[in-house]
Amino acid sequence: MTTYIERFPAEARVIRSTFFTAFIALGIGALFGLLQVLHRTDVHRLVDSADYYHILTIHGVLLALTFTIFFLAGVFTWGLTTSLDRGVVDVRFTWAWYGLMVGGTALAAIPMFGGLIDGIDMSAGVLFTFYAPLQAHPLFYLGLALFIIGTWLAGADWIWTYLAWRRENPDERIPLPTFMVLTTTLFWYLSSLGVAIAVVVFLLPWSLGLLEQVNPLLTRTLFWYFGHPVVYFWLMPTYMLWYVLLPKVAGGKLFSDPLARVVFVLFLLLSTPTGIHHQYLDPGIAEGFKFIAMTNTMFLLLPSLLTAFTVVASVEHGARQRGGTGYLGWLGALPWRDPVFTGMALAGLMFAAAGFSGMVNAGMNINYLVHNTFWIVGHFHLTVGTAVALTFMAVTYWLLPQITGKPIWSRSVGLAQVVTWFVGMTLMSNAMHRGGLSGVPRRTAEPQYENFDFTPAFGTMAELDAGVVIGGSLLFLSAVLFLGNVFVSLTGGKDLTSIPENAYAEALSGAEDGPLILDNLKLWLVIAVLLVVLTYALPIGAIIDRGGLLGPGGSPYPLVVESGRAISIGLGEVVA
Amino acid sequence: MRISPGALLVLIAVSIPFIVQSRTVAAFIGLDMSVWQMIALGTVTISAIILWAVWPEKWLPGRPKLEEG
Amino acid sequence: MNIHAYEKLWLAASLVLIVLFIGSVTYGAVGAGIAMVDDAEGVIDPDALDEDDRFADPRVEEVGENEYEVYVVAGQFFFDPGTFEPIEVPEHSQVTFYVTSPDVIHSFSIPGTNANTMVIPGEVASMTVEVGDPQEYGIVCNEFCGGGHHDMEGEFHVVPEDEFTLEADE
């Protein structure tokens, strides 16, 4: 019996830091989420409605980027080192990428929070998507760029460690968790390039006044080039945990290692050439390009549907080994008292529901029905907000003891916490989906209009508001229970004997059953790049051809007065 | 107990989305269910689940015994 | 690589599902005739809308029998026309909206209907709909566009034939 901290004390320290950073982001993000549901529904408006958008920006960035990416960086470091059974090559480099990610986050946070504080003349009320000509303070873009470079260095760390292992083990198959880390890293390099170009080449110089204007459709397209794939950057570590940890806590084995590899290869190939499906209703992009993005997106369902089968079959294997019988009776034999298992299982169930709203979002013309409505918010609170976040929280109950040597304070509170999240999300997301179908917009402080009312298919808007408020409050309660449980656990003493061995699920059908070509990552990367070029070269070329690299313009908003922007404001006045 | 307390808790939690969506289904087939009717239906459903779960198994012979999880 | 028979079955079912989805969308485009907002319109200088003959004077215009074109400027935080006075068209007509923005990205969306488009500075969104019986609709911006985003709303009225007059005819 060896725990992770005994085997890899130096790496455990870095993973602890990534987790704590993630948890701080989770706490602030959850609190701001509660403020939003109370504000939108007009139950209580703590801030001015114009400031709602700063709250929303912080909620989106801290939860969708900071919480998820810091946590997954820790999970990947754990999965890589555990499965290779070797430490990182140089832990100082590991600290370097962590430091860069923290530094980037801190820089971006200054204007994000500055927008909420009177007397600070900096703001970044541009939401998670920062569509130009909405303009944030340069620190926001700079911080974002540094953060992304930090994630690239993290990927380099993982690849570096893998190559070192490869020299020591020239003939072995890549262990499954490492395979998943590597495919995800390659995919992330490919897809985050879009946002890096948007930020470094266009938005940062523009916010500094070095560029007079940008092409809004181009920067928006570059954002979505990254903006859809980023959801797979959250999902792939989640899938990894479902593949390698969930079967283990269920008492079974992974059904098929080769199929898990096929799924991750499919993600590497298909995740990026789909972003245009966020732009189905954009003028300036030809219908043909939208259709291509639609078919790519639909085929991207395949790895997720395959995952559903493999993961459930692995869990069923556990149930049957535990004595479960019958067509459905085996479900009763699963370890439902364990928050690690129950949290991940409920997250998976919610993801099945999210699969459906995602299919609707992917359907090109049906996008007229749901585009930018509350439906979308309901959808991604099921995906990143539950499939990913609930899995990460559940797995914390397993990983935290591994990296700290301290047992979880209360597994019962943990169980209550994951169930509360599930129930809260059921109520909130149902109301959001239904509200969206009646046309309620997303991202608005006051979805109450003077000249018309929304008419839900049945029931009333007040009931939907109640669903959002009750659901949102339960989610906040759940987050508090989670963070409280983590905090109390950390104040406790070390007890290595009560912590299970650091290990992951074996496979019923192992890597040796899969063809060698699956491990040929260079080949898959080349095909992935080719697919991206095929899908994106023409639309991006067309957009640049239409509006020019620096675009037909639009006005930067807000027109904040500070030193870096003086030039562009001066120019603006000349034009005016 | 027919199922473990943990399984019962999760079963109740998982029944909630079905109860909430029962109203959607009812509306689709033309039945307008109010929130209170839905809550009543939910209370009945969850009570039935609890009753089923705590009912001693030996009173229903012939059912395969589920293992405690 | 041995794939279990059930998993092969599921793989086939998944592919059927995907083909069905793509088929539905294609049917919507070809059979039901739903067109996507696209690149049919050329680019426009957002800083010079007052020199454009469509958007210098945003309005409703009759272009054929029962065919109307509506030119809308969506700006922070209004639709012109729409916010200051309702957009009015007669019942049972074909209406094409042309919407553009002088400042940031907005949307032009009629809640409860399928009329919904992004509005991007430099681009003109065009969207043709067929309206039926008289009805009053709202218009919202559903893309965040700045601190007053939630105040950006308008009205779209489909009015009886005999109550309809064009501004130009008044």
Place this chain on the structure above:
Amino acid sequence: MTEELHREIGHDEYNPVGTLVLIALYFLVLLLLWLFVYFIEFLGRDLTVVGVVI
């Protein structure tokens, strides 16, 4: 974990029949929901965006 195991089931003797049942139900739900949302909610609505009839 090991003490909870009732039996060891290998790859060749394991048929995930419960998974097949669950996933078949899921398939049906997806199919029905898609037909409902696409053909009734979406295509049944007013103000559908059509191509310009020339």
